[in-house]
Amino acid sequence: MKQFFAGLVGLFVIAACEATSTTNFSPVVINQGVVANEGLTIKAVDGSFELRGGERFQTPFSVVAWRGSCPGFKGGQDSELLTQYTAAKNCGSKAVTIELDNGEKLYGVLFLGTALRSSTGPSAQSYYVTIPNGRINEALNGNITVAYEKVKWVSSWSDGSRSNKNWYSWVLWMSSVPL
Numbered sequence: 001m002k003q004f005f006a007g008l009v010g011l012f013v014i015a016a017c018e019a020t021s022t023t024n025f026s027p028v029v030i031n032q033g034v035v036a037n038e039g040l041t042i043k044a045v046d047g048s049f050e051l052r053g054g055e056r057f058q059t060p061f062s063v064v065a066w067r068g069s070c071p072g073f074k075g076g077q078d079s080e081l082l083t084q085y086t087a088a089k090n091c092g093s094k095a096v097t098i099e100l101d102n103g104e105k106l107y108g109v110l111f112l113g114t115a116l117r118s119s120t121g122p123s124a125q126s127y128y129v130t131i132p133n134g135r136i137n138e139a140l141n142g143n144i145t146v147a148y149e150k151v152k153w154v155s156s157w158s159d160g161s162r163s164n165k166n167w168y169s170w171v172l173w174m175s176s177v178p179l
Contacts (some may be wrong), residue, residue, distance in 0.1 A: 019159035024117035027064045030151075030169060033057055033112075033127025039101025040131065042110060042172070044094050051129070053101075059127070062114050063092040066167065073111075075168055081146050085109040085173040098131075098174060106139050107178040111171040116153045123151040123169045131172060139174035147172050 033056070035042065040053040049060035065073050065088075072087025074080070088111045089095065098106040115124040122128070131147045138145040151169040156162045173179055 019157040019161065022156045022158050023154070025066055026117045027066060027114035028117055028119065028124070029059065029062045029114055030112070030123075030125065030127055031059050033059060033129055033170070036128060036130035041099045042108075042129075043097050043099065044110075045096060046094070048094070059112055061092065061094060062112050063088070064114050065091060065111070066114070066116060078146060081148070081171065082144055082173070085144075085179050088171065088173075089179075093171075095179070096172075098136075098172075100136070104140060106136070106174045106176060108139075108172055108174040109179050111168065113151075113168050113170060115151050115169065116167075118156065119151050119153040121152045123149055124153075127170050129170055129172070131174075135174065140176055142176050144173060144175045144179070146174070 035051045035053045035055065035057070037053045042051040044050070044060070051057050063070065070087065070091035073084050073091060075084075085093075089109050093109050093111040096108045096110045098108050100106070112127065128149055135145045135147045148171040149169050150166040152164060152166050154162055155165050
């Protein structure tokens, strides 16, 4: 019996020594951004906003998707992210059209995420929406494609350790048919 209690005390000591997270996960709205692609316009299907290429914009909406608060939206590599537009829509992302300067039109889902108090760098303060031409061409050719930017944040622990992480500040899924 003494060995059992000694083992139990040992487990409590080990548990008490484990580092706990001190990361500030409070969401912070990113208030502004710019669409870098000249001649490209992103319009909400519901008519609530329009983002024009080459112009700054005030953030029309934001989605909190940190720590599982947006079920089904988990990010990952591009191939994993491609299938998560429905989950993103269910959490407040917006159905959009993407109008190109040549008159062609794509359909998409736009996620504008929040940063964290522990976020760092320019993408924690402003969205820089830039869509590579290759991604636009993939969508025009009938594929679902995705473009995004990540925001950096610092994971900190009670033992003083820290590690750099990242998450999505914005994501745009695109297709030649409505998503």
